[in-house]
Amino acid sequence: MEILDELSRDALRRLIATGRRADGRDMYSYRDIGIQKNPVPNAEGSALVSLGKTQILVGVKFDIAKPFADKPDEGVLSTGAELVPLASGTFETGPPREEAIELARVVDRGIRSSNTIDLKSFYIDKEKVLGIYVDIWVLDFDGNFFDAAGLAAMAALKSARMPKVEDGKIIRSESAGKLKLTSDVVTCTFAKADTSFLLDPSFDEEKGMDGRITIATTPEHVCAIQKGGWGAFTQKDIMSLVDISFAKGKELRSLLQ
Amino acid sequence: MSNIIVPGQMVADKPLKMGYAYVENGKTYATVMSLLTDDHKLIPLCGPYEPLAGDGIVGFVSEIKFSGYSINIRTPAAAYLSSRDCRDKLALGDVLAATIRLVDEVKSLELEDAKILRDGTLVQIGPAKIPRVIGKKNSMINIIKEKTGCEIYAGRNGYAWVSSQGNSDLAIRTLRKIEHEAHISGLTNRVSDFLASAGKQ
Amino acid sequence: MEKPQLIIDGKRLDGREMEDLRPVKITAHVLNDANGSAYVEWGxxxxxxxxxxxxxCIPRHDQSLIRAVVRARYNMAPFCSLEEHGRSGPSRRSVELSKVISEVFENVIISEAYPKTQIQIFIEVLQSDGGTRCAAVTAAAVALADAGIPMRDLVCAVxxxxxxxxxxxxxxxEEDNYGESDMPVAIAPRNGEILLFQMDGLLTRDEIDTGLTxxxxxAEKISAMQAAALQQVYERKTAPKLEM
Structure with missing residues (x-):
């Protein structure tokens, strides 16, 4: 369907040149955002986020894990993502493709760098720590899985209950209170088309873009960045997108409350 | 809405020869989600495009072959257009309107009367909704053309093409509205109102 | 763990009578990109x-010149169970279930209409509670109808x-884990034909007969819910959205 992408690209360029987007949004607006908390109570935490027609479910599970050799006193954070084939005619079955791995790693970096989870508090003994598993399940895809997954991951973490640990074993029927988080990480993704930037690109816009940049922030800091696609960005571009990310981050964080 | 029929539902207690249905033990059952009309026809509400000879379609060139072109018309396999059946010389990605000349038993498709469509946007619409986009004797599509000043081709296969000339934004939004509300009665009036109020803004 | 008593004072642990279904909720057309979709909550x-x-149909050597190839993929999300975090990728169990579910729908889909093509059914278990394969078949049938795939019947399972x-x-x-037998069945409710039939544990000949009845x-109740879910799609004006 490469040719169809080229046709989308032409249509996008023509529209952007007139300062408009196909769905009537302005350049720095999100599509409608919906957050359902704890839709999968079997998991210790979960959230379903819709961003326009993109729908992503994140589940959080705890397990007993082995500590990493270089961090013997810390718990283990592991983030996975699957582009579930029912989400898009362009997704395939089989092992995770590079897009899924990139998605998981970008979301992971935001959570990890922000230190929002105190992994030291997950220490049990020399052999055992708590592992926290964040799984991103993309269920319906219409562009920008980074921001939807970031939001769903944060909402799922905020809904998560710590399981009780006794004698190095997890007792799932008993809760040890909510998972403590020190700050809310949110991500903003921009598509670049010619010299314009569009926040929260739809799939059609992604097909027509030259490049993409994802910026994860806490209220004070930038905590992860990922540039993707062929296009290039200037230093000035990036600084202005960082400023917009902080401003938009406030909006996203208010949705998480 | 009891006239909405689901697959396997009995639509007649006698054997009837009708589309989207089958007969078993002397009774007739539907095979797809459909509307049952008063004159006992099933009109499908969703589903893939079922190509028929004579259908007007819209597609694009997906491959250039020795003596013709492969045309993507949203069917599982591309349709074939011989260069003899097309006045223009086509390039990869060119959008065109054409007629289906032939459908064989393994659903291979041949096209004819191709006309190249330049400078416009290709829009995907559920093939089951295209009859509503076109309207009775082209009534619906003519309203949209008139109010937006766009040239529009709605292919039976579920691709529509809207020219850049005219208010193409409004034309595409109108097509989406029809697609979403195709099954709700009073569609023509709602579309006219939608175009009138958008025109005022 | 010790086997708990499963029937107390003539009622099951969750308060049901012997022939009651758990609460079932079916919604059709919840996804935007898929040609058809359905979401089922069942218990x-x-x-x-x-x-x-x-x-x-890719790869090409899988395709048939006579009919469409029907392929189901049953998959469990790693967070779906109350117990530990699951491993991703197909297990022997999910491969087997994918196969028997594909065969259910090969029976009812009018696949001769689409030679050289494939019809893919993707099933995601987002939360599991016993009886996922029956809920999966019930959901898949609604998703196929929502995609406009011609079928001789709307299959359901229990x-x-x-x-x-x-x-x-x-x-x-609990009944699944500690009971004496489990027998999942999928049927074409129009003529009562049995399209998926598995069983483990021990049952007498008469118990199988009574169980199938x-x-x-x-199945009559479930298929009425499936039909209602499909008809409701045409009363909505909003874009498809998953409500969990």
């Missing part, structure tokens, strides 16, 4: 099904089991 099971096709010596419809997780009765 605590939460199952999403999406259908693509008929589309080009299990019958034996707990504390009694036949029980629609086994809960219980399934036939329940």
């Amino acid at each position: 605590k099971n939460k199952i999403l099904a999406g259908v693509y096709g008929p589309r080009e 299990a019958v089991g034996k707990a504390d010596g009694q036949l029980v419809l629609d086994c809960s997780k 219980m399934v036939q009765r329940a």
Whole structure:
């Protein structure tokens, strides 16, 4: 369907040149955002986020894990993502493709760098720590899985209950209170088309873009960045997108409350 | 809405020869989600495009072959257009309107009367909704053309093409509205109102 | 763990009578990109099904010149169970279930209409609570109808089991784990034909006969819910959205 992408690209360029987007949004607006908390109570935490027609479910599970050799006193954070084939005619079955791995790693970096989870508090003994598993399940895809997954991951973490640990074993029927988080990480993704930037690109816009940049922030800091696609960005571009990310981050964080 | 029929539902207690249905033990059952009309026809509400000879379609060139072109018309396999059946010389990605000349038993498709469509946007619409986009004797599509000043081709296969000339934004939004509300009665009036109020803004 | 008593004072642990279904909620057309989709909550099971096709069959040596190839993929999310974090990728169990579910729908889809193509049914178990394969078949049938795939019938499925010596419809997780037998069945409700039939544990000949009759009765209820879910799609004006 490469040719169809080229046709989308032409249509996008023509529209952007007139300062408009196909769905009537302005350049720095999100599509409608919906957050359902704890839709999968079997998991210790979960959230379903819709961003326009993109729908992503994140589940959080705890397990007993082995500590990493270089961090013997810390718990283990592991983030996975699957582009579930029912989400898009362009997704395939089989092992995770590079897009899924990139998605998981970008979301992971935001959570990890922000230190929002105190992994030291997950220490049990020399052999055992708590592992926290964040799984991103993309269920319906219409562009920008980074921001939807970031939001769903944060909402799922905020809904998560710590399981009780006794004698190095997890007792799932008993809760040890909510998972403590020190700050809310949110991500903003921009598509670049010619010299314009569009926040929260739809799939059609992604097909027509030259490049993409994802910026994860806490209220004070930038905590992860990922540039993707062929296009290039200037230093000035990036600084202005960082400023917009902080401003938009406030909006996203208010949705998480 | 009891006239909405689901697959396997009995639509007649006698054997009837009708589309989207089958007969078993002397009774007739539907095979797809459909509307049952008063004159006992099933009109499908969703589903893939079922190509028929004579259908007007819209597609694009997906491959250039020795003596013709492969045309993507949203069917599982591309349709074939011989260069003899097309006045223009086509390039990869060119959008065109054409007629289906032939459908064989393994659903291979041949096209004819191709006309190249330049400078416009290709829009995907559920093939089951295209009859509503076109309207009775082209009534619906003519309203949209008139109010937006766009040239529009709605292919039976579920691709529509809207020219850049005219208010193409409004034309595409109108097509989406029809697609979403195709099954709700009073569609023509709602579309006219939608175009009138958008025109005022 | 020790086997708990499953039937107390003539009632099952969750308060059901022997032939009651758990609460079932079916919603059709919840996804935007898939050609058809459905979401089923069945007890605590939460199952999403999406259908693509008929589309080009890849790899080509799998395609048939006579009919569409029907392929189901049953998959469990790693967070779906109450116990530990699951491993991703297909297990032997999910491969087997994918196969038997594909075969259910090969029977009812009018696949001769689409030679050289494939019809893909993707099933995601988002939360599991015993009886996922039956809920999955029920969801997949609705997703296929929502995709406009021509079918001879709208299939549904439910299990019958034996707990504390009694036949029980629609086994809960506990009845599944500690009961004497489990027998999942998928049927074409129009003519009662059985399209998926598995069984483990021990049952007598008469128990199988009675169990199948219980399934036939329940199938009428489930298929009415499936039809209602599909008809409701055409009363909505909003874009498809998953409400969990």
